[in-house]
Amino acid sequence: MKVPKHFASDNFAGVHPDILKAIASANSGHYKAYGADKYTDAAIKKFHDHFGDRIDVYFVFGGTAANVLGLKMITESYHGIVCAESAHINVDECGAPEKFTGCKLLTVPSPDGKITVEQVSHFLSAFGVEHHNQPKVISITQTTEMGTVYTPEEIETLAAYAHQHDMLLHVDGARLANAAASLDLHLSDLTTDVGVDVLSFGGTKNGLMFGEAVIFFKRSLSKNFKYLRKQGMQLLSKMRFISAQFDAYLSNDLWLKNARHANAMAQLLASELEKIPTISITQKVQANAVFAIFPKEIIPTVQEKYYFYVWNEHSSEVRLMTSFDTTKKEVKGFVEAIKDTLKQK
Structure with missing residues (x-):
């Protein structure tokens, strides 16, 4: 219907014409599978151009996979992940983050979709107490589920607080492009430069056919992620069809x-x-x-x-x-x- x-x-929405052209272009000829192709090399270079040279980038099919695998990589099953009650990982991912990471989501009320250091601080009394999940990650959404936008200063404050307490900052960036456009900033201004540790970078909501990226801003965090991605059934054999999209998406603005x-x-x-x-x-x-x-x-x-x-x-x-x-x-x-x-x- x-x-x-x-x-x-x-x-x-459909697929942007430039993205369709990129997919069609990648459909010519035979190339090595699983990312060992020129399209993936070109796309990763574009990510380095936008986010810096010290990142690791991995492509997956969808946003839930990006969130779940990114969080799985940086947590143990006894950890807790602090997020807004309205967060996509809490409301719209069918329990996948908790099922596959084993972590407990520690939610806070947030009428505008944002969370603050003060709200996170309420969970820190659990540190060192063997009966409680140990807070390990602050996860925010940019833009939030309520359509609001975190400023660089707000993100940097959360990142600094997380690092001060041996925690990490994860960003669900399904609509990061909309946030950057709203604030008239570069993508790195909202991630690399303000202390983000792991980013789920979305494209599907902004013109791609399919495909998201998991970005680690410290390579020490992504050790062995390639095995986790495969185990998580997110290693696409014909990866060039995701890579070609991102290459076009991150070109010519x-x-x-x-x-x-x-x-x-x-x-x-x-x-x-x-x-x-x-x-x-x-x-x-x-x-x-x-x-x-x-x-x-x-x-x-x-x-x-x-x-x-x-x-x-x-x-x-x-x-x-x-x-x-x-x-x-x-x-x-x-x-x-x-x-x-x-x-x-």
């Missing part, structure tokens, strides 16, 4: 152009929704997400024309996502559909 026009998820456009469409959508008295925006619109309270009675009717997710059934809060291919016409059409439905009600 054809999905109606939507603002449900940037995962619903494609990642940035896509993210800037998605962010701009979210700003346009928010500005139009703010003109409707019965709708209220609930979070700062800093990337490509808009959270808003809709009148409950209009939601099913509008969803028939423009699909979106209800974030909180009790409060009628909805989440609206824009993508690299969202158009102004679609934004205007969505807003008009809301207005028309309100008139009918």
Whole structure:
């Protein structure tokens, strides 16, 4: 069944034409498997250009795998991972982080998706107590599940606190590109330069067909990761088809152009929704997400024309996502559909 026009998820979007061209180009000829090819070499060089020469990069199929394997590499089963209650690793990964790492997720409430040093500090009394999981990792999402963005200063503060207490900082960067575009910063400004230890770097939500990267900013942390990736069933034999995508994605600012456009469409959508008295925006619109309270009675009717997710059934809060291919016409059409439905009600 054809999905109606939507603002449900940037995962619903197609593949950027330049990425499709890159995949088609990589489809010519035979190359060694499992990453021993020129496309993977070129992609890794691009990652070094953006994140520095001291990183290790490994490609995997999807975001959950990137998070789980990255966290598995830097933890033992008796460790704890501090994250926001709304974190993707806590809510949307079907328990995979806890199942495969053996760690306990130590969650904190966060109305805006962010966590602070003060919240992390509450878990430190467990250090050295054999009855408790030992806090080892602070995991944040950039952008957050609420569409908000961590500043470099906020990330650096969390990283410094983690390192001070023999902990590590992991970033779920499924939408890192949108955060960098929002802050007008380089990717390294939000990672390499502020003390991040492990990054799950996403591309699927910003124009790729499939593929994510696990980046270790200290090579000592990634020792033997290649075996863990294989054991975790994430070693793609025809890896060139992930690598070619990332090579194109990190060339000519494609990642940035896509993210800037998605962010701009979210700003346009928010500005139009703010003109409707019965709708209220609930979070700062800093990337490509808009959270808003809709009148409950209009939601099913509008969803028939423009699909979106209800974030909180009790409060009628909805989440609206824009993508690299969202158009102004679609934004205007969505807003008009809301207005028309309100008139009918």
